[in-house]
Amino acid sequence: MNELNHLLLAALTWPALAAQRVPEGLDSRQTPLPAAAASPLALPAGDLVYFDGTDLWHATPGQPPLSLLHLPTVVFGSFTLDVGAGNLLFAENTTNRLWLVPLQGPPPAQPLANIVYNYDAARLGPQHVLVSAKTGGFGTPDNDLVVLDLQTGAVQQLASLPGASGPVAVADNGDVYYATASLAFPTPPGQTSVLRFRRPVVDAARQQGTVLGLADADLVFAGLDAAADICLDDDGDLLFTDWFQNTLGELNDVDGPAPWRSAPLLSYGAAAGAAAVQFLASGSAPVFEPFQPVGGTLVVFETDFVATSTLRFVTPRRAQLTPVGPAPIPSGNVTLQVVDGPANGLGLLAIALDATPGNGTFAVAGFEQPLHWRLVLANTPLLQPAPFAADGTLSVTFWNPGFVVPVPATAQVALLSSSGILGSSSAQVLVFGP
Numbered sequence: 001m002n003e004l005n006h007l008l009l010a011a012l013t014w015p016a017l018a019a020q021r022v023p024e025g026l027d028s029r030q031t032p033l034p035a036a037a038a039s040p041l042a043l044p045a046g047d048l049v050y051f052d053g054t055d056l057w058h059a060t061p062g063q064p065p066l067s068l069l070h071l072p073t074v075v076f077g078s079f080t081l082d083v084g085a086g087n088l089l090f091a092e093n094t095t096n097r098l099w100l101v102p103l104q105g106p107p108p109a110q111p112l113a114n115i116v117y118n119y120d121a122a123r124l125g126p127q128h129v130l131v132s133a134k135t136g137g138f139g140t141p142d143n144d145l146v147v148l149d150l151q152t153g154a155v156q157q158l159a160s161l162p163g164a165s166g167p168v169a170v171a172d173n174g175d176v177y178y179a180t181a182s183l184a185f186p187t188p189p190g191q192t193s194v195l196r197f198r199r200p201v202v203d204a205a206r207q208q209g210t211v212l213g214l215a216d217a218d219l220v221f222a223g224l225d226a227a228a229d230i231c232l233d234d235d236g237d238l239l240f241t242d243w244f245q246n247t248l249g250e251l252n253d254v255d256g257p258a259p260w261r262s263a264p265l266l267s268y269g270a271a272a273g274a275a276a277v278q279f280l281a282s283g284s285a286p287v288f289e290p291f292q293p294v295g296g297t298l299v300v301f302e303t304d305f306v307a308t309s310t311l312r313f314v315t316p317r318r319a320q321l322t323p324v325g326p327a328p329i330p331s332g333n334v335t336l337q338v339v340d341g342p343a344n345g346l347g348l349l350a351i352a353l354d355a356t357p358g359n360g361t362f363a364v365a366g367f368e369q370p371l372h373w374r375l376v377l378a379n380t381p382l383l384q385p386a387p388f389a390a391d392g393t394l395s396v397t398f399w400n401p402g403f404v405v406p407v408p409a410t411a412q413v414a415l416l417s418s419s420g421i422l423g424s425s426s427a428q429v430l431v432f433g434p
Helices: 002-012 199-208
Strands: 026-032 038-042 047-049 053-058 067-070 077-084 087-091 097-102 116-122 126-133 142-149 156-163 168-170 176-179 190-198 219-224 230-232 238-244 248-251 272-279 297-303 309-314 318-324 332-339 347-354 359-362 371-374 382-387 396-401 407-416 421-426 429-434
Touching: 038 087, 038 297, 038 309, 047 077, 047 087, 047 248, 053 272, 067 097, 077 116, 077 230, 087 116, 097 238, 116 168, 126 168, 168 238, 176 230, 219 238, 230 272, 238 272, 248 272, 297 396, 297 421, 318 429, 332 407, 347 396, 371 421, 382 396
Parallel strands: none
Antiparallel strands: 026 309, 038 047, 047 053, 053 067, 077 087, 087 097, 116 126, 126 142, 142 156, 168 176, 176 190, 190 219, 230 238, 238 248, 272 297, 297 309, 318 332, 332 396, 347 382, 347 407, 359 371, 407 421, 407 429
8 A cells, every 4th residue: 555545545535536427416526545445435424444455444534544454465355334333344255254343443353253255234233234145155056144243243144045145235124125146157137136124024033043035025126237236325215236237226215115216326338337335324304316405425436446446425416596686686677596407407486575494395296306495485485487408507587676675585496307306496585675
């Protein structure tokens, strides 16, 4: 690891390195990693963790990276997982060791457990982790899901599923999601399915010591070409890395009765693609959808496994409403402008002669996205429709008759994209003058 890479990582605010475009209503930035980096993890505070073959590095903004774990020989890293209480779970599948690593040190002297050909993991409560692993070896027809006790290192088999190792994710309600992987090589297209084990089924199997199979799972979605890694966002959507198509795909509403597949969130073509995906929840009301207020962050590990490794951070980007001209707004024509809206979409300007603060979040029938809306606009606002231009801008002009005593008001624009995405602009307090 050379010093230049350390200095680059210390910044943690590197601008975008490539022209990869995210869908409208989203923003993205990139942070470079060393070319040999693997098993990266973004932490909520802005720190990064990555493995370079021998060391697990912790990079904090403004400080040199710190080695949390040093291994005497080069191994292949499987995953790094934040397991809470200031600890990480790091795994490698060259010698099949899993380490419980304190972020504040000192480095652990011994591995927590050995799980043969460990592949992926997700938290299963404060003390347990669910690990996907080919515990019987490459020659066996099934992959296992095993529960690892973070305090004792004990392992309990939970499920045995046909195929190669697949990724695993656990929803907030405890449901377990698993993406299958074909044993065939080369992998035929359309052979990957997403399965779900309901929380009560998982709890019963753990208590009774039984091993779950395909018959115990719900089929969420079938016919994907590949899903090397998966994660769940805060809106009930499942993101998956498709190495076959070199895309980051999305299954919407996987916790509902009719999950559906949308267009890829990211398409890489011949560029370095998505190898892993992680979601950092914010705990606030906004959900991870286009044209929403900023909330959670999708973190995508992009690599060609040779010379390029980066982390891409994707967040919602809300349209911004601003008045044109002086304040207070004099009598005559008034122009309001919106930027970062949907190309060729539809806008609906709402104005109320009331500047009382307060925001509401409203579910609108037929739309996946909620509407974030000022409460004073929910009663008797003045409404004016207007189209967005191809560059995502909107301009609305109306007449201010003039007020002897300046009158405060609130303005906001509801928006609808050409693909049926609902959103809203930022709200703006205006003052109408004489």
